[in-house]
Amino acid sequence: MKVFIIGTGLIGGSFALDIQENYTEAKIFGVDKNPTHIKEAIAYGVIHEEATLEDLSKADIVFVTIPVDTTLGLLSNILDKVNDNTLVIDAGSTKQDICNSVKDHPKRRNFLASHPIAGTEFSGPTAAIKGLYKQKTNIICEVEKTAFKLQEKALEIFSKIGMRIRYMDPVSHDKHIAYVSHLSHISSFMLGKTVIEKEKNERDIFDMAGSGFESTVRLAKSSPAMWTPIFEQNKTNVIETLEEYIGNLQKFKTLMQQENFEAIYEEMENTNHIKNILNGIK
């Protein structure tokens, strides 16, 4: 089984490690425009060999794990190059534009649109983790547009590496993911920004920061190269979530100014309910 990883970073690299674990006969080829990443990916045991897009005709499975703007530009091209039995899987955090970009492609049935909800705030091949996908959700979009046999092959891989599957249409995916993922990143980045701007004398002040600050600001370590195109492709939904978030913060501020601390208590109490929701998803 020849597996091509296009983009040998955290997401692609972690897929490569899990596939090596579950398919000992698999040979992993890495395609990456960054030569350092290729070197690291080989040294780190993530891939076996470097390859180029021109080698794609010999691929059995292709993982497209690159920023979503690059996927948008490259996916048609990848489908052009693969053979009739190749399965091409993406892992982008947006689905509408990506699905649209290949909707009339003659090899549309070779493509499976997916979004594995997994990752860390780190990036590059050395951030790859064995078992990253275990018990994580993988959202598959437009499954009916993928050939039966290739659906089957993809589900076997996802099942072996321990993922739970959810099916969703791309429009709903992009709308909901804006709330449960994209907005979290912006809230975290802006929190980091607000505090850094204010606190010039860093060393002293960050001594005061506890685990609470650390966890809310964790996502502000994320890669701008990955996140900028996500926000761009999901612009409308992200702006909507931002408006609602800003509105809630403004309301909270007004309650503070009015010294209506009973209402503030209630706001927090109602949101405590998130405990049960988070327990439910574990």
Add this chain to the structure above:
Amino acid sequence: MKVFIIGTGLIGGSFALDIQENYTEAKIFGVDKNPTHIKEAIAYGVIHEEATLEDLSKADIVFVTIPVDTTLGLLSNILDKVNDNTLVIDAGSTKQDICNSVKDHPKRRNFLASHPIAGTEFSGPTAAIKGLYKQKTNIICEVEKTAFKLQEKALEIFSKIGMRIRYMDPVSHDKHIAYVSHLSHISSFMLGKTVIEKEKNERDIFDMAGSGFESTVRLAKSSPAMWTPIFEQNKTNVIETLEEYIGNLQKFKTLMQQENFEAIYEEMENTNHIKNILNGIK
């Protein structure tokens, strides 16, 4: 050594556990208006015996680990009741109002104003953790107003349980802690609120939530009874941080609307710098 824990929750209970570990001769008395907490604290080995405020005259050390509004009302009263050699330590997340409330008290020198930067999003005696304070920062305010001998006693305890000490005046404490702690809590609560409001069909949607959402929303599990009075006492600073945070979010939204994704990239890249800061505090 007779140690009184007023408020046998996460913070007081964790002090009690660490003191038992380091001072095997210590006898721990618990004072709590909630009888269930007392029962749990005894069953859980957090305290040895129930006591009341009337027993304070026999205390060697008193930890005041209750919500900051209750501390404000009770601290003078506690100082009235203790003897001349008793050390009274608070652990409130605000320091200005609390220090002010006892500034003219005849036993001011028995009081050490402190803010241990430690905790979890859970509360109550069963949330108490041995070792919670290890390598955590404790901010001590107005140390010069505490009697030398009692400063020494307090530092010995903090050192034995593994805390790092920072000294700060109450005004600076309240200003900076608004940024690195209080704002994080509001950003997290409002994130939780925004998502819950939007997503009625919870089960389905929260299946899409990954570890990123979970960590940014973790603080939204925090206790409203603890946090409402903190926001109340630190109102001016908290409103200022909220205004800056909202301003940054609005600017981000405007950049999105203008499709200025280069600027958005830069915003995130500049904030990535938080990595080094957070590494620095470890």
